[in-house]
Amino acid sequence: MPKMKEIGVAVLGFGTVGAGVVETLQKNGHLLADRLGIRLVLRGVADLDLTTDRGVKVDPALLTTDGAALIARPDVQIVVELIGGTGVAKQFILQALQLGKTVVTANKKLLAEHGEEIQRVADEHQAEILFEASVGGGIPIIKALREGLCANRIERIYGILNGTCNYILTRMEEEKLPFAEVLKAAQAAGYAEAEPSLDIDGHDTAHKAAVLASLAYGGHVPLAKIRVTGIRHLAAADIAYAAEMGYRIKLLAIIQGDANGIEVSVQPTLVAHSHQLAAVGGVFNAVLVQGDVVGTTLYYGRGAGRAATASAVVADLADAALNLQAGGRRRDLSAVQSRAPVAFRDPGEIVARNYLRFSMRDKPGTLASVASILGRHQIGIDSVMQHEAPSPADYVPVIIVTGPAPEREMDAALAEIAATSGIVNQPAVRYRIEDFD
Numbered sequence: 134m135p136k137m138k139e140i141g142v143a144v145l146g147f148g149t150v151g152a153g154v155v156e157t158l159q160k161n162g163h164l165l166a167d168r169l170g171i172r173l174v175l176r177g178v179a180d181l182d183l184t185t186d187r188g189v190k191v192d193p194a195l196l197t198t199d200g201a202a203l204i205a206r207p208d209v210q211i212v213v214e215l216i217g218g219t220g221v222a223k224q225f226i227l228q229a230l231q232l233g234k235t236v237v238t239a240n241k242k243l244l245a246e247h248g249e250e251i252q253r254v255a256d257e258h259q260a261e262i263l264f265e266a267s268v269g270g271g272i273p274i275i276k277a278l279r280e281g282l283c284a285n286r287i288e289r290i291y292g293i294l295n296g297t298c299n300y301i302l303t304r305m306e307e308e309k310l311p312f313a314e315v316l317k318a319a320q321a322a323g324y325a326e327a328e329p330s331l332d333i334d335g336h337d338t339a340h341k342a343a344v345l346a347s348l349a350y351g352g353h354v355p356l357a358k359i360r361v362t363g364i365r366h367l368a369a370a371d372i373a374y375a376a377e378m379g380y381r382i383k384l385l386a387i388i389q390g391d392a393n394g395i396e397v398s399v400q401p402t403l404v405a406h407s408h409q410l411a412a413v414g415g416v417f418n419a420v421l422v423q424g425d426v427v428g429t430t431l432y433y434g435r436g437a438g439r440a441a442t443a444s445a446v447v448a449d450l451a452d453a454a455l456n457l458q459a460g461g462r463r464r465d466l467s468a469v470q471s472r473a474p475v476a477f478r479d480p481g482e483i484v485a486r487n488y489l490r491f492s493m494r495d496k497p498g499t500l501a502s503v504a505s506i507l508g509r510h511q512i513g514i515d516s517v518m519q520h521e522a523p524s525p526a527d528y529v530p531v532i533i534v535t536g537p538a539p540e541r542e543m544d545a546a547l548a549e550i551a552a553t554s555g556i557v558n559q560p561a562v563r564y565r566i567e568d569f570d
């Protein structure tokens with residue numbers, strides 16, 4: 134029997150995901166070889182720390198602290214970057230691409246911040262970069278967008294893309310606890326980072342949204358164009374009021390495009406309890422993609438963690454191996470990525486319903502004044518909720534769910550309400566409602 138073709142793989146970064154990749158190659162390497170007709174051979178693993186136990190047995194001869202030398206080895210065709218960040222990870226990725234090697238990475242921050250440069254270097258050297266693990270962990274959402282849905286114009290993508298935030302929101306709702314308390318418990322349980330701001334302030338979701346938007350609409354999507362609100366300031370009271378009104382609050386990446394341009398935003402968003410995205414609890418991720426041919430599709434799974442992320446990385450290794458065997462990239466994204474920059478919609482024109490919580494003066498006529506200002510801005514009211522105060526108070530919470538309105542009108546109405554004396558004693562709390570129609 135002829136010897137099976139071998140393709141050499143180097144893993145940079147022997148952390149949680151790196152160890153998961155090594156373990157998956159050991160566990161399912163034979164299965165992959167059967168499926169691909171190619172054997173993926175681990176040539177080395179580079180990390181500055183070679184003493185920590187990674188929970189996986191690896192031949193010590195494969196371990197090195199010299200990433201650059203490992204990349205340069207002629208028997209390495211695919212370089213897996215799992216270091217993270219934008220420093221040495223970027224250097225190694227550029228080195229590998231300049232040598233014409235295929236790169237597989239999970240590094241959404243690097244792709245979101247330097248994707249344009251990295252793609253350019255890849256194109257210059259006819260090298261390929263694959264990044265399935267960068268969004269949605271084990272969910273094959275990149276493959277779905279690049280391949281499964283390539284017959285479609287993408288109309289919308291909604292993503293629950295950060296497990297830490299979804300876990301915190303789920304516990305806040307279920308246990309009626311404030312954000313700070315749940316964050317502390319999540320950190321103690323290892324579900325949230327000691328320095329959690331990348332996750333809770335929405336930036337990790339924005340990095341992933343940039344990757345998805347770039348794939349869906351072509352061209353570079355600068356992070357500066359993505360409007361981002363995280364969950365740090367979300368009050369348990371709003372989760373409870375939203376629940377009473379039939380909604381759950383999720384940190385959503387919203388990506389949508391039409392002839393007027395695209396919107397990419399990240400924000401706490403009200404989702405009807407009956408919608409599938411509302412049922413995505415705990416650390417899980419989900420992505421809804423609406424295409425003009427296929428309609429609505431939904432993807433669900435673990436968005437992070439050793440095994441789920443390794444599953445995505447190794448799937449990229451399989452694709453990379455097949456592409457190398459075929460002598461090139463099966464899907465040349467450079468044609469798409471080099472199109473004219475994506476046009477962004479004017480945020481003021483984005484139309485949505487809104488959840489508003491006012492701290493409203495408890496005096497006859499106040500609600501009528503608010504309704505009148507909203508009305509003057511052509512903003513309808515879908516529902517209003519106020520509870521009897523347990524004891525007399527000067528200001529009481531009143532929740533208003535508005536009809537669809539452009540953001541410009543919503544901003545103007547809320548500014549007018551805040552500026553009119555005797556109505557509210559603090560700015561209204563406002564969250565978008567998505568109806569998914």
Ligand code: HSE
Nearest residue numbers: 294295296297436437
């Ligand atoms: N920190 C991310 C999350 C996973 O909580 O989902 C890595 O992107």
